Amino acid sequence: MSEALREALTDTASARPAATAATRPATRTAPRTAPAATTPRRRQPWVVHALLAAGAVVMVFPFAWQLLTAFKTFQASVQVPPSILPDPWVFTNFGEVFASMPFGSMFLNSVLLTVLRTAGQVVLCTMAGYAFARLSFPGRNVIFVAFLSVLMVPTQLYLLPQYEIVQALGWLDSLPGLVMPGIFSAFGTFLMRQFFMSLPAELEEAARLDGANPWQAFSRVMVPLARPGIVALTVFTVLWSWNDLLWPLVVTTSPEKMPLSVGLAQMVGLHGTDFPVLMAGALLATLPMLVTFMVLQRQFIQGIAFTGSKG
Amino acid sequence: MSAAPGAVVPRRRSGAQQSPWWALLFVGPTALGLAVFYLWPTVRTLYLSFTEAGMFGGYTWVGLDNYAALLADPELLTALRNTFVYTVIVLVGIPVAVVVATLLNTPGLRGRGVYRVLYFLPVVTMPAAIALVWRMLYNGDYGVLNQALGAVGISGRSWLTDPATALVAVAVVAIWAGLGTSIVIFLAGLQGIPASVMEAAKLDGAGPVRTFRSVTVPLLSPSIFFVSVVGIIGALQVFDLVYMMVGRNNPALPDTKTVVYLFYEAGFLDNHRGSAAAIAFVLLVIILGLTVLQFRLQKRWVHYE
Numbered sequence: 204m205s206e207a208l209r210e211a212l213t214d215t216a217s218a219r220p221a222a223t224a225a226t227r228p229a230t231r232t233a234p235r236t237a238p239a240a241t242t243p244r245r246r247q248p249w250v251v252h253a254l255l256a257a258g259a260v261v262m263v264f265p266f267a268w269q270l271l272t273a274f275k276t277f278q279a280s281v282q283v284p285p286s287i288l289p290d291p292w293v294f295t296n297f298g299e300v301f302a303s304m305p306f307g308s309m310f311l312n313s314v315l316l317t318v319l320r321t322a323g324q325v326v327l328c329t330m331a332g333y334a335f336a337r338l339s340f341p342g343r344n345v346i347f348v349a350f351l352s353v354l355m356v357p358t359q360l361y362l363l364p365q366y367e368i369v370q371a372l373g374w375l376d377s378l379p380g381l382v383m384p385g386i387f388s389a390f391g392t393f394l395m396r397q398f399f400m401s402l403p404a405e406l407e408e409a410a411r412l413d414g415a416n417p418w419q420a421f422s423r424v425m426v427p428l429a430r431p432g433i434v435a436l437t438v439f440t441v442l443w444s445w446n447d448l449l450w451p452l453v454v455t456t457s458p459e460k461m462p463l464s465v466g467l468a469q470m471v472g473l474h475g476t477d478f479p480v481l482m483a484g485a486l487l488a489t490l491p492m493l494v495t496f497m498v499l500q501r502q503f504i505q506g507i508a509f510t511g512s513k514g
Numbered sequence: 515m516s517a518a519p520g521a522v523v524p525r526r527r528s529g530a531q532q533s534p535w536w537a538l539l540f541v542g543p544t545a546l547g548l549a550v551f552y553l554w555p556t557v558r559t560l561y562l563s564f565t566e567a568g569m570f571g572g573y574t575w576v577g578l579d580n581y582a583a584l585l586a587d588p589e590l591l592t593a594l595r596n597t598f599v600y601t602v603i604v605l606v607g608i609p610v611a612v613v614v615a616t617l618l619n620t621p622g623l624r625g626r627g628v629y630r631v632l633y634f635l636p637v638v639t640m641p642a643a644i645a646l647v648w649r650m651l652y653n654g655d656y657g658v659l660n661q662a663l664g665a666v667g668i669s670g671r672s673w674l675t676d677p678a679t680a681l682v683a684v685a686v687v688a689i690w691a692g693l694g695t696s697i698v699i700f701l702a703g704l705q706g707i708p709a710s711v712m713e714a715a716k717l718d719g720a721g722p723v724r725t726f727r728s729v730t731v732p733l734l735s736p737s738i739f740f741v742s743v744v745g746i747i748g749a750l751q752v753f754d755l756v757y758m759m760v761g762r763n764n765p766a767l768p769d770t771k772t773v774v775y776l777f778y779e780a781g782f783l784d785n786h787r788g789s790a791a792a793i794a795f796v797l798l799v800i801i802l803g804l805t806v807l808q809f810r811l812q813k814r815w816v817h818y819e
Contacts, residue, residue: 268650481649492639
């Protein structure tokens with residue numbers, strides 16, 4: 204599976220369609236039986252393009268409409284029939300977003316929440332996953348089953364007590380409260396264990412025979428090899444942290460402590476159906492992740508497919 | 515560990531000899547964190563489900579009262595119905611994703627990467643923002659959807675405040691938002707199908723539709739199974755979209771309230787923690803039941819090589 208997966212994922216937009224086509228004829232058996240039926244390989248399947256393009260319009264239209272609305276006046280946004288382009292273009296909607304709530308702090312909270320959760324998960328899950336895959340220790344299987352049981356339980360089951368714990372620690376409405384439970388992950392540990400299991404043992408054994416202790420074997424040999432797994436875990440955790448709503452909604456109460464997702468929920472209450480302002484807010488909240496995705500699209504798509512195939 | 519040169523070291527013994535302290539270093543932090551923030555809370559929630567929260571903190575043991583009250587509560591039944599309807603609609607996204615992935619997998623297709631990025635955009639977008647955008651598109655008075663429908667002579671309605679359409683409208687957004695993830699997983703599965711199999715089907719005279727039905731779908735069934743198991747678990751826990759798209763004062767709220775919404779309301783808005791805990795356990799039982807059922811049924815339709 205992983206070989207095919209890699210092939211599927213490294214094949215980006217620019218990745219030579221000719222090369223893919225060239226590898227195919229090798230496996231074709233008897234092209235001479237029906238020469239008329241074999242259509243030339245190079246011709247583009249226009250029906251397929253038409254269907255995919257129609258779908259792509261459905262996928263992209265809401266984003267385009269959001270972008271355009273963010274620059275419209277309120278009057279233009281409720282005009283019937285709608286004007287496609289803003290007339291006039293206004294930039295005041297963004298100003299209103301900043302005026303109605305502490306957008307800067309919310310942005311910072313989202314960034315810190317995402318960075319801290321992701322860093323925590325990557326370090327902790329990689330270590331624990333390695334131990335489950337490669338070290339033997341008393342109680343390993345029992346502990347692993349306990350980890351797996353966490354995986355199967357829906358979030359809501361631990362939400363109330365998590366809230367109580369965070370409250371008891373005095374962390375309600377604070378960054379530690381937002382971040383803390385999310386730096387531990389049974390899913391991440393399982394993902395990394397699966398990845399380490401698929402790596403060959405020889406290199407690590409060689410390191411151990413050369414006198415490296417488990418920590419050295421882990422950090423110098425295995426971690427560099429585990430890069431695809433770590434990338435997948437990072438992508439997954441970044442998206443989950445940035446987009447998370449229920450937990451931040453529950454633990455934060457003052458606007459300066461909220462991340463962007465909760466900020467957007469607040470905005471609905473503040474602006475009702477003033478869609479240009481709402482769209483400006485939504486745009487500001489999603490743009491960082493969209494830009495990151497555009498830059499690192501291969502890692503993102505690869506990461507999601509990877510978690511999909513292992514999880 | 516002293517390995518003298520030339521000493522015979524059994525190959526399978528790797529890792530068998532280090533001190534357990536190493537394992538403690540590696541697993542300890544995560545084990546402690548999961549125990550405190552996940553395992554213990556699960557036990558605690560079970561306890562809470564048998565209690566009632568007092569006015570000034572503290573809990574009173576009430577036995578099975580919460581469960582009895584829940585099962586007799588029409589609101590829970592409605593929430594269960596809404597959640598199931600929502601889940602079933604969201605599952606429609608799976609065949610759509612299989613078709614799109616198959617189209618994307620057409621040999622020699624140009625622009626595959628561009629399409630893949632476009633279909634993937636909602637996956638990296640915050641659900642709260644997605645909900646805001648679709649609130650605007652669905653708006654009854656000047657939403658662009660109704661304006662488009664009006665142009666072809668269909669009179670739309672206020673999709674998100676009409677109890678008859680609100681849940682479907684939210685589910686459609688969930689399909690739209692989740693398509694990219696499924697497509698990427700199916701595409702990976704499709705690339706695992708050897709080209710020779712497809713060629714053989716073609717030589718046997720199978721057209722594209724027949725090949726899709728008789729070759730692609732059966733060979734892709736492990737991926738389809740995975741996506742549907744994960745998808746059903748996720749759909750049964752829906753909260754974000756309903757919370758953001760259907761406001762507190764929306765007349766359609768009773769007909770869109772899902773189980774987790776009910777949980778949130780009971781636990782964090784109304785301070786009925788005992789009953790919230792009981793709702794969480796009802797959900798756990800449903801999720802486990804449906805997952806086990808799917809694993810049972812998979813023998814009938816999932817083909818592993």
